[in-house]
Amino acid sequence: MDNKDMLGRAGLVTVEEAGNIFHAGYVVPEPGRETVGITDALRRVLASDVVSTVTLPAFTRSSMDGYAVAAKDTFGATDSMPAYLNLAGEIQMGEEALAPIGKGQAFGISTGGMLPPGADAVVMLEHSERLPDGTLEVHRPVAPGDNIVQQGEDVRQGDVLLTAGHRIRPQDMGALAGIGVTSISVCVRPRVAIINTGNEIVEADKVPMPGQVRDINSYNLAGLVAHAGGLPVQMGIFRDEYTAIRDAVESATEKADVVAITGGSSVGTRDLTARVINDLGPPGVLVHGVSVRPGKPVIIGVAGAKPVFGLPGHPVAVTVSFELFVRPLIKRLSGLVDPLGLSGIPPVRVVRARMARNYSSSPGREDHIRVALELRDGEHWARPILGRSGLITTLVKAHGSVVIPLSVNGLVKGDWVDVELFD
Amino acid sequence: MDNKDMLGRAGLVTVEEAGNIFHAGYVVPEPGRETVGITDALRRVLASDVVSTVTLPAFTRSSMDGYAVAAKDTFGATDSMPAYLNLAGEIQMGEEALAPIGKGQAFGISTGGMLPPGADAVVMLEHSERLPDGTLEVHRPVAPGDNIVQQGEDVRQGDVLLTAGHRIRPQDMGALAGIGVTSISVCVRPRVAIINTGNEIVEADKVPMPGQVRDINSYNLAGLVAHAGGLPVQMGIFRDEYTAIRDAVESATEKADVVAITGGSSVGTRDLTARVINDLGPPGVLVHGVSVRPGKPVIIGVAGAKPVFGLPGHPVAVTVSFELFVRPLIKRLSGLVDPLGLSGIPPVRVVRARMARNYSSSPGREDHIRVALELRDGEHWARPILGRSGLITTLVKAHGSVVIPLSVNGLVKGDWVDVELFD
Numbered sequence: 153m154d155n156k157d158m159l160g161r162a163g164l165v166t167v168e169e170a171g172n173i174f175h176a177g178y179v180v181p182e183p184g185r186e187t188v189g190i191t192d193a194l195r196r197v198l199a200s201d202v203v204s205t206v207t208l209p210a211f212t213r214s215s216m217d218g219y220a221v222a223a224k225d226t227f228g229a230t231d232s233m234p235a236y237l238n239l240a241g242e243i244q245m246g247e248e249a250l251a252p253i254g255k256g257q258a259f260g261i262s263t264g265g266m267l268p269p270g271a272d273a274v275v276m277l278e279h280s281e282r283l284p285d286g287t288l289e290v291h292r293p294v295a296p297g298d299n300i301v302q303q304g305e306d307v308r309q310g311d312v313l314l315t316a317g318h319r320i321r322p323q324d325m326g327a328l329a330g331i332g333v334t335s336i337s338v339c340v341r342p343r344v345a346i347i348n349t350g351n352e353i354v355e356a357d358k359v360p361m362p363g364q365v366r367d368i369n370s371y372n373l374a375g376l377v378a379h380a381g382g383l384p385v386q387m388g389i390f391r392d393e394y395t396a397i398r399d400a401v402e403s404a405t406e407k408a409d410v411v412a413i414t415g416g417s418s419v420g421t422r423d424l425t426a427r428v429i430n431d432l433g434p435p436g437v438l439v440h441g442v443s444v445r446p447g448k449p450v451i452i453g454v455a456g457a458k459p460v461f462g463l464p465g466h467p468v469a470v471t472v473s474f475e476l477f478v479r480p481l482i483k484r485l486s487g488l489v490d491p492l493g494l495s496g497i498p499p500v501r502v503v504r505a506r507m508a509r510n511y512s513s514s515p516g517r518e519d520h521i522r523v524a525l526e527l528r529d530g531e532h533w534a535r536p537i538l539g540r541s542g543l544i545t546t547l548v549k550a551h552g553s554v555v556i557p558l559s560v561n562g563l564v565k566g567d568w569v570d571v572e573l574f575d
Numbered sequence: 576m577d578n579k580d581m582l583g584r585a586g587l588v589t590v591e592e593a594g595n596i597f598h599a600g601y602v603v604p605e606p607g608r609e610t611v612g613i614t615d616a617l618r619r620v621l622a623s624d625v626v627s628t629v630t631l632p633a634f635t636r637s638s639m640d641g642y643a644v645a646a647k648d649t650f651g652a653t654d655s656m657p658a659y660l661n662l663a664g665e666i667q668m669g670e671e672a673l674a675p676i677g678k679g680q681a682f683g684i685s686t687g688g689m690l691p692p693g694a695d696a697v698v699m700l701e702h703s704e705r706l707p708d709g710t711l712e713v714h715r716p717v718a719p720g721d722n723i724v725q726q727g728e729d730v731r732q733g734d735v736l737l738t739a740g741h742r743i744r745p746q747d748m749g750a751l752a753g754i755g756v757t758s759i760s761v762c763v764r765p766r767v768a769i770i771n772t773g774n775e776i777v778e779a780d781k782v783p784m785p786g787q788v789r790d791i792n793s794y795n796l797a798g799l800v801a802h803a804g805g806l807p808v809q810m811g812i813f814r815d816e817y818t819a820i821r822d823a824v825e826s827a828t829e830k831a832d833v834v835a836i837t838g839g840s841s842v843g844t845r846d847l848t849a850r851v852i853n854d855l856g857p858p859g860v861l862v863h864g865v866s867v868r869p870g871k872p873v874i875i876g877v878a879g880a881k882p883v884f885g886l887p888g889h890p891v892a893v894t895v896s897f898e899l900f901v902r903p904l905i906k907r908l909s910g911l912v913d914p915l916g917l918s919g920i921p922p923v924r925v926v927r928a929r930m931a932r933n934y935s936s937s938p939g940r941e942d943h944i945r946v947a948l949e950l951r952d953g954e955h956w957a958r959p960i961l962g963r964s965g966l967i968t969t970l971v972k973a974h975g976s977v978v979i980p981l982s983v984n985g986l987v988k989g990d991w992v993d994v995e996l997f998d
Binding site for chain 2: 190191194208209210211213215217244245246247248249262263264265266277301305306307313314320321322323324325326327328329330331332334350351352353356357359360361362363364365366367368369370371372373374375376378379392418419420421465466467471492502525526527532539540542543544545547548551574
């Protein structure tokens with residue numbers, strides 16, 4: 153392991169390098185499958201292609217209110233020289249149009265009505281006049297195909313409507329209903345086990361004794377996992393002891409697809425976490441430390457064939473390292489296919505804003521800063537929320553984050569930045 | 576009603592005018608409340624302020640691994656002239672630090688450990704050396720407050736942690752846990768009743784007879800409602816008859832906060848819908864027709880004190896008119912407060928792309944076009960999906976939509992546009 157120092161700890165790598173090292177050591181497996189009804193399918197990822205067994209529309213329909221005609225009977229019609237057709241009846245919605253249209257005939261039809269045999273166009277209501285004797289005056293010619301939706305114009309039998317890896321949107325639910333598919337095979341959502349370590353941590357519903365603090369990170373992480381499309385699996389709070397953490401991680405690798413260990417910002421705990429991952433490997437620890445602030449002490453490894461992340465214990469560092477490393481993995485484990493590279497677009501909303509003050513950064517390190525937005529004269533200004541990454545309220549007070557890339561030394565008041573909103 | 580014509584139909588208005596007319600005739604009510612556990616609170620909207628009853632941290636903690644000291648004992652320390660302190664013990668994580676620090680003393684401490692009485696700073700591990708005889712060499716001075724988080728620095732008792740109208744994010748779940756709040760009062764999600772009308776419509780799981788089609792719009796709308804944060808209430812499919820629609824709308828106004836009627840693209844059905852809304856008013860129909868394509872025949876009214884939307888029956892028109900009028904209303908009924916105007920930022924992801932072909936539009940009308948994205952040499956190109964708004968697959972094939980404003984005549988190939996992704 154070239155990137156490890158003499159103590160067996162991997163050296164600092166960039167965010168990009170960390171991703172590459174991880175994917176060289178871990179092959180993302182095929183997700184499992186389950187069947188869901190389409191009304192429960194929103195945002196689920198298709199496990200296989202959906203091929204239509206029907207043609208949609210099943211019959212040629214009118215797309216306007218008007219009169220079904222044979223187009224050739226209207227050729228040359230104008231306001232001054234209208235075509236005169238014989239109104240032979242009215243197409244009833246939802247009923248089969250059986251009577252064929254005769255030479256010079258028209259049938260009244262509503263939007264969505266079935267065209268009778270022999271009709272190949274619809275004259276719009278606005279371009280015609282019904283005379284008291286039942287004759288129809290047509291003031292404009294129609295061409296074959298005008299104002300109708302042809303049989304199969306929407307979907308043809310055998311068409312692939314949606315492909316595996318696609319995430320279901322509202323319109324997809326509609327289209328599936330339209331072709332009579334009311335349940336689909338989707339990818340099982342990845343389960344992410346959350347382990348919180350620390351002798352000082354107590355459950356949120358307990359009253360902490362002096363020296364103790366309530367668990368914050370498990371709840372923050374559960375929210376982040378759910379928001380990313382995963383299923384959080386709370387493993388609980390464990391003491392900073394080798395056996396306790398090893399047992400928890402071993403059990404977590406059996407119950408979940410990904411393991412996230414939080415807590416343990418102290419060197420001792422980090423080394424304990426790394427030892428556990430190495431002992432449960434191979435390959436064990438792949439990355440130990442990334443040049444990003446906050447989040448530098450992140451550990452990435454594979455144990456029991458499952459990715460294991462040692463996330464720094466400070467709440468802000470937990471969030472930054474989750475977004476950088478765990479969220480993209482959850483997306484991939486979800487079965488999501490992204491041929492357009494759209495996952496590179498921030499998953500959250502972005503607002504352009506101007507920096508409300510200077511902010512210095514060190515080159516060679518990617519800085520993630522929290523900002524609160526302020527509206528001034530219709531412009532958004534981003535005010536960095538100062539405060540240690542141990543303060544959960546720096547995240548609560550912020551509306552989003554700004555990334556200062558490796559190569560940039562800092563930002564000057566008034567600079568335009570992209571704020572990725574916490575949505 | 577100035578904007579109605581001789582037939583009692585309101586004339587065409589712009590999207591903005593339609594919103595203004597609606598809000599002049601309908602006062603958004605206060606949402607109801609319910610209590611949820613914080614693990615179920617993601618994306619829920621707070622019904623009341625959360626005031627902390629505790630101080631966080633409850634005690635002054637170390638934010639680094641190192642040694643708790645009285646800062647004055649380190650003043651002037653350098654590499655060549657270190658300060659020498661007496662190592663008096665080790666602070667145990669999760670335990671109260673009772674023994675006060677004496678003059679010239681230091682205690683070993685880990686990140687998160689409780690500072691002993693008399694200590695006011697922490698010397699980082701890296702800036703010190705532990706000698707074999709138990710003496711600590713300190714190579715840099717620390718100022719009071721260095722490398723510690725003061726009691727109450729995160730939250731003070733009585734602080735408003737989160738305000739009513741705020742939508743819960745992952746970090747808020749963490750912060751609530753941190754102050755021991757494990758359940759909160761949230762706004763009840765608005766219920767949106769969905770009515771589909773049309774003699775030709777059958778349930779998605781039925782085999783349609785000639786002239787019949789499966790219900791698409793109810794499923795599309797249910798997805799749109801859920802995606803916007805509402806609860807869809809499926810009322811079913813109804814025949815295009817006054818009594819049937821009136822009964823359905825009346826029942827829907829009792830069961831839900833908003834009523835969306837779809838189907839009925841024919842003039843007859845639209846007039847029926849308008850009649851029902853007027854008869855169940857006052858005020859009845861407020862807007863009948865908006866200068867937008869697709870979606871022009873939209874009806875907006877109030878009946879039985881509930882907003883009722885008559886959405887055009889074509890699937891694409893349903894989506895556009897939902898996004899323009901129903902989604903913003905769902906947000907407001909959700910109790911969401913938006914002091915920064917961030918709801919004006921598209922709720923979906925936006926990608927910059929170049930038009931792959933010319934597209935003409937009429938001034939005086941807002942055009943919403945569906946586009947598919949293509950990656951060419953690292954740039955996204957937006958190809959308009961042509962096809963009638965009656966085709967659900969035009970929505971399925973599209974990755975997002977582009978809005979051409981009222982004042983613009985069209986777009987030229989190569990023009991940059993913002994594509995709002997269907998997320």
